[in-house]
Amino acid sequence: MEYTLLNDPNKSDSFQKISTIKIEQINKDALSFLIKSKEQKADQSYLLGGLIERGFDEIDSTEILNQIPSYVEKEIKKASEHKLMGTLLFISGLSVKFLPLSKESNLAIIILANVTMLLGVLRYIHGSLNKKRFNKIQY
Numbered sequence: 001m002e003y004t005l006l007n008d009p010n011k012s013d014s015f016q017k018i019s020t021i022k023i024e025q026i027n028k029d030a031l032s033f034l035i036k037s038k039e040q041k042a043d044q045s046y047l048l049g050g051l052i053e054r055g056f057d058e059i060d061s062t063e064i065l066n067q068i069p070s071y072v073e074k075e076i077k078k079a080s081e082h083k084l085m086g087t088l089l090f091i092s093g094l095s096v097k098f099l100p101l102s103k104e105s106n107l108a109i110i111i112l113a114n115v116t117m118l119l120g121v122l123r124y125i126h127g128s129l130n131k132k133r134f135n136k137i138q139y
Helices: 028-039 044-053 058-097 107-136
Strands: 002-006 014-018
Touching: 028 044, 028 058, 028 107, 044 058, 058 107
Parallel strands: none
Antiparallel strands: 002 014
16 A cells, blocks of 8 residues: 655645555455456446455555456457467367377377367367456456
């Protein structure tokens, strides 16, 4: 927390809290609450109350709510990168699988190609689901 001295005509010295909290720093419970609530189209006052119930003060809660759009954009970009990486992994595994390799001498390479294809599919599915989820709550 950061405090700054303000010039208040009624008081000689007054301090006001300036929030420096980032949405990435909040606990998983609060972040999960925000995401699920935004998926259900909850309004700002509900979100603000939920954050205050979870131990944040009003200034920090407002700052966190202001950061949601940029957080959602980052998560959509990250999901797109996961989809791309999954596609590349699958294609690389597929290309290795179709190389003319003998099964007896290159079994490890064939297994590695199959595992790479499987990881690529899982990564693509993960990226697709996350992108769909965060597109629902995009502003």
